Amino acid sequence: MKKLIAAASLCVASFSVQAAIVVPEYDVNAGKQIAETVCAACHGVDGVSVVPAQPNLGGQNVKYLYKQLVNFKAGYRKNGIMQSQVANLSQQDLANVAGYYASQAPWGVGFGNPATNQEATKLFLGGDKSRGIIGCAGCHGPDAAGNTWAAFPRLGGQHSQYIATQLKLFRAAGREDDIDSDDQKRANDAAKEGEKGMMQTVASKLSDRDIRILADYVSAVH
Known part of the structure; x- marks a missing residue:
């Protein structure tokens, strides 16, 4: 629980530096x-x-x-x-x-990997203190439903392939990888260009295995 509270506090701090997102009245x-x-x-x-x-x-x-x-x-x-x-x-x-x-009905649930579920659950909920990784649940919720107020997305049931790709894009930006094409990085979690946001910071510490098991895990969360 302490890990979740700490992670949530970091997420709120990260979001507070950004301008509030105001969606115009829509049709x-x-x-x-x-x-x-x-x-x-x-x-x-x-x-x-x-x-x-x-x-x-x-x-x-x-x-x-x-x-x-x-x-x-x-x-x-x-x-x-x-x-x-x-x-x-x-x-x-x-x-x-x-x-x-x-306004549409939420999407369904994907399929997880029973072989890595326990390891992924621990990483998603509590992170890995030894590597400085905070748990995903601090921002996205223990049920991966996201946070509407803070504009943190729902992840539960999302395609694992898409989740893995986005984590790798955030990681490339967070590590400042020497990649020629800007579309091979994702940095729009930051308040402004040139800064590192929460997702870049967290993803920069994830291995390929971490990304794979987390993507499989959230795909099956509901």
Whole structure:
């Protein structure tokens, strides 16, 4: 419990340096129209993706969704496909899409790995003090449901492939790996460019095995 409290305190401190995320009043029906024409091929009309590399969005926290879309449009989060998809959308469009997907039923549950479940549970809930890793549950909750107020995303049931990819992108940014392409790093957890956010800091200490077992674990959490 002490580890969870400490981790939560660090997360709140990290979030407090960022400007509060305020989602404009949104129109779910307008968001659905955009989702059907722009987003559905990758994320599904109802926010359930059939492609493991693409995230499920249905029932995700609206602040998180809106922030990611704004970051893609501003180029703060790099991904060629997403940046091209939102290029012609207004801020209001982004809010509408975020609101629509957030209003959908949460996605289902994936499949974990029984062989690594105990090890992954310990890492997710309590971290690893010997390596300076805080538990994921401090920010994302013991049930991986996220934190709506702080715009921390729901992870439970998400595709393990997508989770693993994002952790590696955060790790590359946190370790300042010498990678030519910016879209091979993810640094939009920080308050501004040039700083390191919580996810970069945590992911920089994770091994490939850590990432694999955590991704499998959260995919099965519900």
